[in-house]
Amino acid sequence: MSKRIVIVGGGLAGTIVANGVCRQLGNELRSGGVSVTMLGTSETHMYQPGLLYVPFGKIREAELFRDQRRVLDRRVNFMIDPAKKIDVDANQVETASGRIIGYDYLVLATGSRIMPQNIPGMTEAGHWFYDLDGARKLREALDNFTGGEVVVNVNAPHKCPVAPLEITFMLYEYFKAKGIGDKCKITYTYPIGRLHALEPVAHWAGPEFERYGIKSETFFNTESVDPAKKTIKSMEGVELPFDLLITIPPHAGAEVITDSDLGKGGWVPTNTRTLQREGSTNVFVCGDTTNIPISKAGSTAHFEADVLIDNLVSLVQEGRPAREYDGKVFCFVETGMNSGTYVWFNYTTPPNPGPPSQMIHWFKLAYNRLYWLSARGLL
Amino acid sequence: MSERQKIDARGAFCPGPLMELIAALKLAQVGEEIEVLSSDKGSAADIPAWVAKVGHVHVGTTEQDGCWTIIVRKAK
Ligand SMILES: Cc1cc2nc3c(=O)[nH]c(=O)nc-3n(C[C@H](O)[C@H](O)[C@H](O)COP(=O)(O)OP(=O)(O)OC[C@H]3O[C@@H](n4cnc5c(N)ncnc54)[C@H](O)[C@@H]3O)c2cc1C
Numbered sequence A: 001m002s003k004r005i006v007i008v009g010g011g012l013a014g015t016i017v018a019n020g021v022c023r024q025l026g027n028e029l030r031s032g033g034v035s036v037t038m039l040g041t042s043e044t045h046m047y048q049p050g051l052l053y054v055p056f057g058k059i060r061e062a063e064l065f066r067d068q069r070r071v072l073d074r075r076v077n078f079m080i081d082p083a084k085k086i087d088v089d090a091n092q093v094e095t096a097s098g099r100i101i102g103y104d105y106l107v108l109a110t111g112s113r114i115m116p117q118n119i120p121g122m123t124e125a126g127h128w129f130y131d132l133d134g135a136r137k138l139r140e141a142l143d144n145f146t147g148g149e150v151v152v153n154v155n156a157p158h159k160c161p162v163a164p165l166e167i168t169f170m171l172y173e174y175f176k177a178k179g180i181g182d183k184c185k186i187t188y189t190y191p192i193g194r195l196h197a198l199e200p201v202a203h204w205a206g207p208e209f210e211r212y213g214i215k216s217e218t219f220f221n222t223e224s225v226d227p228a229k230k231t232i233k234s235m236e237g238v239e240l241p242f243d244l245l246i247t248i249p250p251h252a253g254a255e256v257i258t259d260s261d262l263g264k265g266g267w268v269p270t271n272t273r274t275l276q277r278e279g280s281t282n283v284f285v286c287g288d289t290t291n292i293p294i295s296k297a298g299s300t301a302h303f304e305a306d307v308l309i310d311n312l313v314s315l316v317q318e319g320r321p322a323r324e325y326d327g328k329v330f331c332f333v334e335t336g337m338n339s340g341t342y343v344w345f346n347y348t349t350p351p352n353p354g355p356p357s358q359m360i361h362w363f364k365l366a367y368n369r370l371y372w373l374s375a376r377g378l379l
Numbered sequence B: 001m002s003e004r005q006k007i008d009a010r011g012a013f014c015p016g017p018l019m020e021l022i023a024a025l026k027l028a029q030v031g032e033e034i035e036v037l038s039s040d041k042g043s044a045a046d047i048p049a050w051v052a053k054v055g056h057v058h059v060g061t062t063e064q065d066g067c068w069t070i071i072v073r074k075a076k
Helices: A012-024 A026-031 A048-056 A132-144 A163-178 A199-212 A255-259 A298-318 A358-375 B017-027 B041-054
Strands: A003-008 A034-040 A044-046 A065-067 A077-080 A083-087 A092-095 A100-102 A105-108 A112-114 A148-154 A184-189 A215-217 A222-226 A231-234 A239-241 A244-248 A251-253 A283-285 A329-334 A340-345 B005-009 B033-038 B057-064 B067-073
Touching: A003 A012, A003 A298, A012 A026, A012 A034, A012 A298, A012 A358, A026 A034, A048 A132, A048 A163, A083 A255, A105 A298, A132 A244, A148 A163, A148 A239, A163 A184, A163 A199, A163 A244, A199 A340, A251 A255, A283 A298, A298 A329, B005 B017, B017 B033, B017 B041, B017 B067, B033 B041, B041 B057, B041 B067
Parallel strands: A003 A034, A003 A105, A034 A077, A105 A283, A148 A184, A148 A244, A184 A215, B005 B033
Antiparallel strands: A044 A065, A083 A092, A092 A100, A112 A251, A222 A231, A231 A239, A329 A340, B033 B067, B057 B067
């Protein structure tokens, strides 16, 4: 009987899995022994890391998007019909349009989303760049900004651990280039007791902040924002004034995950090595939506997806999984408009970034283009 | 009382045990307890300090073979 692989979510993780599985199961797809179905929300696929450049007008919006059908292998049955309810006992997914789709193997890849509404006053007074609408509004705010207190406010949990530091350095250079550097005071706030979750990155960022005169407030977990007074207050009892507030809002997983009772906050309890949903043998979880305590990043999604591809192929062909995920994460870090560094780690190897260089910055810019090859499974 | 939530953050370099705890507390009910497993000594000191600062309860910490178990109760 045909094995039905169903993937919920057509972002980075879902797309890599779908393409990789198709590439390796050519014979089975041809003979009808396997089908691959993807449920997505939109005709377009957005390159999220590109959002970082939108507020500075450094990327054309069109560059962020590709037609999802063209990014996907043609053999994927792609439906723009979001999952509404996932029933892991009955092995089926109900979609927004009312379809019931049964599966033999399910991949949950519904990602994460920003929740500024979870902080009182934040949607009224805050700016962000983690979605396109927010990034456009921030671009406008920056265009009109003539100087004052700038707060870059980071909340837990959030995806892409390096974007908050990157935007801070980029803001500094942007203000300087605009000729208002001396009129802008940047304060960066972070939930834990250092500037970045990764210790070596935090150690590196400290002196850089000092060099640029960027202030910081650590152990800062936002309680509320007062849009009238233009202040932001932390649970730890610190209040900061701002003229421009740029927040990395706290995140949640997709609504369908909570609606289907698959995980508090939309985070699916997931085995850290097999990537199976806890309690299921035929449900796999990939990318931001896992509850695995590692970075929610594109590279995490990519390395997890590679493991899932091998395991799904092996399950179909041989009835057993192939390998385990070792927790690998790799991140480029933009350290300004013209330099960058990178860092990698896994469950057993601590991170150790090299010195920033212009070459790595160019490599990251190149990677911005290579993303599409990687989503298509060619990298 | 509801079942105690467990976060196994051993070998988790980023975002790390405290950030995981902060995120979990946001989703927990008042009175609920969370148990964090950490292989990072710094977090074993940071977590109780932070918990006291924001007004939650540090129920206790134990250490065995380089692994710390830190129990926290959401108080507000
Ligand atoms: C500003 C910014 C900068 C970033 N920079 C970097 C970087 O430099 N390096 C890096 O590694 N990572 C970066 N990231 C993070 C990276 O983009 C994400 O971690 C990655 O996209 C996660 O992949 P995913 O497939 O889990 O989630 P996503 O790519 O977000 O995909 C999830 C998909 O699921 C869909 N979905 C949700 N609900 C449903 C439903 N009910 N039914 C069907 N589909 C559904 C969503 O519409 C979405 O298309 C950045 C992110 C942002 C926002």
